[in-house]
Structures are given as C-alpha cells and as structure tokens.
Amino acid sequence: MEIIVSAKHYEIDDELKALAETQTKKLESEFELQKLTSLRIVFSLERNWHIADALLNGKRFSFNAKAVSNDMRVSLAKVIEKLEKQMRRYIERTKTVYTKPDHAMKEKIWTSAELVNEDETAEYIEDVIDEK
16 A cells, blocks of 8 residues: 655654554554555644544545644544544445355255155145145
8 A cells, every 4th residue: 555644834753754654554454455555644734733634545435534633643543543434334335245054054955856746746735725
C-alpha cells in the first residue's frame, strides 16, 4: 500500500510522520484482504485547530475522513479510527452469507437407489391425495 503523508500550512516532524506510518501499517494489516492501494493523509493548521484529512483507496472503494482537534496526534488517531469504522461497515455490507455443508442432513437426503419402485410411489401419492 502506498502511504502519502503531506501538510498544508504546517511543518511535519519525524515523530508525527513515524506515528502516521505505524498507525497506517496497523490499518493495512487489519484489512489486508480488502486490497488497499493507497492512503493519503494531509495535515493542516487553521487558526488553533489541527486538522487531519485522509483518503483511503482500495480496489473497489474510496473512503474519506476528516478529524479536528487541538492536537495533531489526536486528530491522526481520530481519522484512522473513522477509516476503520468505514471499512468495517463496508465489509459488513458486502459480506456474503456462506453456509458450510451439513453432513448429517446430507445423509438424510434420499438417493434415487433408495426410493421404492414407481408403482408403490404412485399408490402412496394417491393415498395422500385421497386423505385430503
């Protein structure tokens, strides 16, 4: 996954960049089956607000999240948390229901060799119809 960390009206120190890298690696390892392609994080400073804006792209999806707080590290944590929440919702919506075969039920199903001949089956059907 390609990780792009940039800033607008703000200087990124190495500590913040390393924190962003570790949190995005955790996000990538948690959702490795979803084929994440790129994550772009933009840090900006407006008045006294520290803003983190993130765009996560995958094979069939694109998520955008924005977090505002008084500390850039808190904004980064919030934006990663929002992306995780969006990914979980996406996975829940697209999850297919898969049922494993039940061997006990398979044994209960009749095969054509186990069925009685057609004459007895026809008589049984007529009896059932007459009862109704």
